Amino acid sequence: MRVSNLKPPMNLVSIRERPLLRRLRLLTALFIAGLVLSGVTAIPLEQEVRWMREHLVGPAPHSLAALAVVDQWLSRIHEALRDTQARHLMLFYGTDWLAFGHFAIAIAFIGAWRDPVRNRWLFDFGLIACALVVPYAMVFGAARGIPLWWRLVDCSFGVFGAVPLWICRRDARALEDLRAGTLH
Numbered sequence: 001m002r003v004s005n006l007k008p009p010m011n012l013v014s015i016r017e018r019p020l021l022r023r024l025r026l027l028t029a030l031f032i033a034g035l036v037l038s039g040v041t042a043i044p045l046e047q048e049v050r051w052m053r054e055h056l057v058g059p060a061p062h063s064l065a066a067l068a069v070v071d072q073w074l075s076r077i078h079e080a081l082r083d084t085q086a087r088h089l090m091l092f093y094g095t096d097w098l099a100f101g102h103f104a105i106a107i108a109f110i111g112a113w114r115d116p117v118r119n120r121w122l123f124d125f126g127l128i129a130c131a132l133v134v135p136y137a138m139v140f141g142a143a144r145g146i147p148l149w150w151r152l153v154d155c156s157f158g159v160f161g162a163v164p165l166w167i168c169r170r171d172a173r174a175l176e177d178l179r180a181g182t183l184h
Contacts, residue, residue, distance in 0.1 A: 020175045021116070027164035027171075028113040031126065032106045034161060039102030042095045046081040049074055073147060105129075116172040117179065123169035130165065133158025 041048060057071040084091055112122040134155045141151035 017175060017178060020171050020178070024116045024168050024171045024175065025113055027168050028109060028116065031161065031164050031168075032109050032113065035102045035106035035109070038157070039099040039106070042099040042102065045092070045095060046078070046085050049078045049081055053078060069147075069149075073150065112168070112172075116168065117176045120169065120172040120176070123165050123172060126165040127162055127169065130158040130162040133161075 053071065053074045057067055057074060109122055109126070111119040116123075137151045137154040137158075141154065146154075
């Protein structure tokens with residue numbers, strides 16, 4: 001019998017796979033939670049902006065220039081949201097659908113959580129989507145008059161989202177290689 005045909009005992013394989021699978025599932029669950037949270041926050045916009053003004057910036061005018069700029073921007077957004085909500089509530093239906101899109105994508109990633117090797121393509125899909133956040137935010141943000149610093153905040157979601165996906169993609173390949181090595 002040739003040595004290359006010997007398979008390690010199944011319990012050794014599972015011991016070697018376990019840390020990879022655990023990290024894959026943890027990071028995938030973190031990404032799913034981020035998608036769901038992003039979706040949930042797309043619904044109560046007016047209340048969120050009011051909360052941000054009250055808690056992140058505070059009620060008093062600030063001498064710190066950066067906080068003053070943020071406060072001015074949030075005040076402008078809050079006023080626009082209040083006006084739109086009072087006069088054109090139907091426009092918020094678009095953010096309801098934005099939230100739904102986040103939820104639907106999160107549901108798709110359950111496949112990657114269940115079987116990260118077979119559904120490794122979802123990590124590629126997510127990485128491509130995260131990369132597209134940057135030009136999308138820059139182009140459409142500029143077209144809509146969004147300040148650069150706010151567009152950079154939006155871009156950070158793509159950058160930070162890509163980190164767990166990149167690790168998952170790498171670990172899914174390693175898990176696949178590990179399994180392939182044990183099957184032959």
